[in-house]
Amino acid sequence: MNEIPTIESIKLTPTRVPLPEGPWGDQIHHVENIEVVIAEVTGSNGLTGVGFSHTSGWCGATIAQLDEEIIPDVIGLKVSPQGLWRRSYKYIHDVGGAGVTTHALSALDIAYWDLLAKSLDVSLYDLLGKVRDRVPLYGSGINLNLTIEEVIEQVKRWKAEGYICAKVKVGKPDIEEDVERLTKIQEAVPGFPLAVDANQGWTLPAALRAFKKFDHLDLLWIEEPLPSDDIVGHKVLRERVNTPIALGENTYTLNQFNQHFEQGSCDYVQADLGRVGGITGYLDIAAAARAHNLPMTPHFVMELSASLLSCIPNIYASEMTDGGTWTALGIFKPSDNIKNGYWTPPTAPGHGLEVNWDYVNAHKF
Numbered sequence: 245m246n247e248i249p250t251i252e253s254i255k256l257t258p259t260r261v262p263l264p265e266g267p268w269g270d271q272i273h274h275v276e277n278i279e280v281v282i283a284e285v286t287g288s289n290g291l292t293g294v295g296f297s298h299t300s301g302w303c304g305a306t307i308a309q310l311d312e313e314i315i316p317d318v319i320g321l322k323v324s325p326q327g328l329w330r331r332s333y334k335y336i337h338d339v340g341g342a343g344v345t346t347h348a349l350s351a352l353d354i355a356y357w358d359l360l361a362k363s364l365d366v367s368l369y370d371l372l373g374k375v376r377d378r379v380p381l382y383g384s385g386i387n388l389n390l391t392i393e394e395v396i397e398q399v400k401r402w403k404a405e406g407y408i409c410a411k412v413k414v415g416k417p418d419i420e421e422d423v424e425r426l427t428k429i430q431e432a433v434p435g436f437p438l439a440v441d442a443n444q445g446w447t448l449p450a451a452l453r454a455f456k457k458f459d460h461l462d463l464l465w466i467e468e469p470l471p472s473d474d475i476v477g478h479k480v481l482r483e484r485v486n487t488p489i490a491l492g493e494n495t496y497t498l499n500q501f502n503q504h505f506e507q508g509s510c511d512y513v514q515a516d517l518g519r520v521g522g523i524t525g526y527l528d529i530a531a532a533a534r535a536h537n538l539p540m541t542p543h544f545v546m547e548l549s550a551s552l553l554s555c556i557p558n559i560y561a562s563e564m565t566d567g568g569t570w571t572a573l574g575i576f577k578p579s580d581n582i583k584n585g586y587w588t589p590p591t592a593p594g595h596g597l598e599v600n601w602d603y604v605n606a607h608k609f
Contacts, residue, residue, distance in 0.1 A: 246364045249287030250322050254315045254352070257282040258308040259608040260301075261575060265567045271388070271415035271445025279304030280575060282599065283311060283351040285359050287323055293359025294599060296575075297351040298518045298544065303344065305609070310336065310348040318352075323363065325356040329524040342496035346521045353522025354548070354595070362594040369589045372527075372555040378586040379553045380408045380561040382439075382541075386568065388413035392425045396432045398566060406585025408561045409437035409464055415445045419457050426461055439490065441467040448477050455485040465490040465512050475500070478509035490514055493543035497521075498528045505536040512560060516543040523552065534558040544568070547576055547597055551589035562587060574603040 261278045281304055283295045297307055314332050321328060329349060336345050361368040383402025387395050399410045412429065414422040422440075429438060440463055446454060451469040458466065465488040470477045472494035482489055488511035495501055496519055504510040513533045517526050530540050539560035542549035546569045550562035570576045577598040581588050590596025 247289065248323055248360065249289040249291065249363055250320055251285060251318055252288050253286045253319070254311075254355075255284040255286075256308050256311055256351075257284070257604065257608050258304045259604045260304065261573050261604075261607055263567070264572070264574070271413075271443045275300045277301045278573060280604075281308045281311065281348075281351050282604065283355045285323075285352065285355040287359050287363060289363055291359060291362045293323075293355040293357070293362060293594065294597075295351045295354030295356070295358060295522065296518060296545065297347045297522075299347065306344055307347045307351070310339075310344060311351060314348065314352065323356055323360050325353055325360060326524050328356055329353050329521060333521070342500065346496045346525060347519055349525065350518045350520070350522040353524050354517070357523045358594040365593050367589070367591050367593060368523075368595045369551055369554050372552075374554045374589070375557050376554050378588045379550050379559070381406075381550065381564045381582065381585055381587055382409045382411060382561040383407040384411040384441075384563045384565040384568070386413065386565065388415055392428050395425065396429055399429055399433050399436065399438075403433055403436050407564070408585065409439060411439040411441055411464075411467070411563070414440045414442055414454070414466075419454055422454070423457050423461075426458070426463075430461065437464045439464040439467065442469045444468045444471045444494070446470060448474075448481060451481055452484060455481070455487055459486055463487050467491065467512075467514065468493070475503050475507070475509070478504065479507040482507075482509040482511075488512060490541065492516070492529075493519070495520075498525070498532060501529050502532050505532060505538065510538065512541045513538050514541050514543045514563075517545045517549055517552070526552065527556075530556045530558065545570060547571065547579070547581070547587075548595060550581075550587035551595065551597075553587075554589045570597075574600055576600060 258281050267276045279299045281297045286292045361371045385398050416422045467490040490512035492514035515529045541560045553559045577600050
């Protein structure tokens with residue numbers, strides 16, 4: 245009989261992963277590496293669950309330190325992910341309800357779920373209850389710095405690989421250059437749905453102008469047009485524009501998402517497993533989004549995010565960023581889960597993702 249273990253020990257590995265193809269950039273970011281905190285939770289049955297959180301190049305040590313503060317409070321407790329999540333969130337809430345706190349919870353929570361599924365000798369996705377056997381993907385690029393010819397080749401490749409749509413960056417100093425680039429993409433790849441990502445780079449007046457300029461392009465969505473914490477601004481914007489708005493990669497809690505849902509400012513929900521408190525936090529947000537008939541289109545930790553979408557009724561697709569999957573970054577060992585534009589979740593016990601420990605340990609700090 246498979247029994248649910250108690251937590252015996254927790255080991256943390258903070259690592260600074262270089263970007264193989266050079267720095268990432270958009271309207272407001274310049275990212276030279278990804279800092280990842282990996283948590284290994286070992287149970288009383290000798291099995292180990294693995295979880296992770298991430299930042300765009302800084303504050304990984306801060307997240308690891310907060311996890312260190314949580315560890316003594318959970319040693320010896322039964323591996324019950326939702327109960328542990330709520331206990332730890334209450335424990336650390338006074339130092340912040342979102343951000344570093346939810347990042348820290350993510351690493352531990354994902355490890356709890358992995359350990360629980362391994363202890364029951366089932367796939368995490370069978371444990372949660374799959375509603376589909378495969379998940380559609382969309383192609384995405386960190387490509388504001390690329391020539392339009394290079395971006396067109398990206399989009400053509402994504403379509404050829406069976407992806408459901410494409411997403412490209414916008415935010416050139418002259419909005420007319422963005423319009424010209426998007427027009428050329430649509431002319432080169434007609435009929436292929438196109439979304440864009442503004443990466444929080446506009447003020448409200450600039451966003452209103454950009455949406456108007458893009459109106460005739462019939463974009464699938466415009467992502468993060470305003471700073472992520474400007475909840476009122478997104479409401480005002482959504483009431484005055486036609487193109488759908490996607491947001492969530494820099495939104496951290498159920499309450500924050502629910503404010504967007506209630507005021508109608510969000511059309512696609514891009515919560516990030518590594519930032520919203522892991523699987524427990526993500527499932528809460530997905531359920532709230534479902535109540536508002538909104539689809540999940542997750543950001544980052546692509547391999548786990550895509551797998552988790554197999555258990556969520558309300559989805560559109562999972563993002564696959566060129567050079568941004570954790571396999572491409574060297575964090576996970578390669579797999580063959582992608583075929584014809586779809587992701588098939590692993591079937592091994594737990595979440596089924598194998599950390600490339602030789603590479604990770606070579607870059608730990």
